[in-house]
Amino acid sequence: MLPDTPLTDLKVLELGQLIAGPYCGQVLADFGADVIKIEPPGKGDAMRQWGEADANGEPLWWNVIGRNKKSLTLDLRQPRGQAILRDLAVEADILIENFRPGTMEKWGLGYDDLARRNPGLIMVRVTGFGQDGPYASRAGFAAVCEAMGGLRYLSGYPDRAPVRVGISLGDTLAGVHGA
Known part of the structure; x- marks a missing residue:
């Protein structure tokens, strides 16, 4: 934990995978929050395998998105993992998740379940299309959202299909808005 930072007294549980949810946790951790990243058993967050490796063989993406966080492996698909998360959520100020809507429930x-034991808990739900509505069940990957928003149309060349912008802008913007 970083000393003398604005969020030093906050405890955050981060359940997100890939970029959007973890980027939200990264921003909070950068400002001093005590962030515990919950990772699935086995390989952990997919970002541990993405992209170029540094001199130590660790992916650069993980070095960025995992910085200033503690990690804990829990299988949230199993009752034991769910019970441990419920206990952790009692002490947390914020819980970040970016699963498809309905997964936590x-x-x-879900929020109603966790708030019974911790009424002050803030649940940040980072999704591409929200928790309800006509597109809620669709996966909200940055590529899809960037295309639907027109960003991919603006990038690239007139004689070819749209290209990806250099970073996952949709994911990082969603994460920063969540923070």
């Missing part, structure tokens, strides 16, 4: 970890 399916596991008995």
Whole structure:
């Protein structure tokens, strides 16, 4: 934890995968929040395998998005992992998740369930299309959202299909807005 930072007294549980949710956690951690990243058993967050490796063989993406965080492996698909998360959520100020809508509720970890034991808990839900509405069940990957928003149309060349911008702008913008 960083000393003398604005969010030093906050405890955050980060359940997100890939970029959008973890980027939200990264911003909070950069400002001093105590962020515990919950990772699935096995390989952990997919960002541990993405992109170029540094001199130590670790992916650069993980070095960025995992910085200033503690990691804990929990299988949230299993009752034991769910029970441990419920206990952790009692002490947390914020919980970040970026699963498809309904996933947390399916596991008995929705806001209503967690708030019964911690009424002050703030749940940040980072999704491409929100928790309800006509597109809520669709995956909200940055590529899709950037295309639907017109960003991909603006990048590239007139004689070819749109190209990806250099970074996952949709994911990082979603993460910063979540923070």
